[in-house]
Amino acid sequence: MAVCSFCGKEIEQGTGKMFVKKDAKVFYFCSNKCEKNQIKLKRKPRETRWTKEYSEIKKGLKK
16 A cells, blocks of 8 residues: 555555656555645645544644
8 A cells, every 4th residue: 555645645556656766756645635735736745634644743743
């Protein structure tokens, strides 16, 4: 199983998208929402509230 490059959610086999940049970096996306946020809108997962990375950072700050 792959993991979404933006939100951190696991992607079931046979679903999602793979995006390959010109420099051969590979991104996996579970939905168009994740793809649009990272590629088109250039948002960072650590600054987007609904992502796994954001919640991990906030948990780390509370300790």
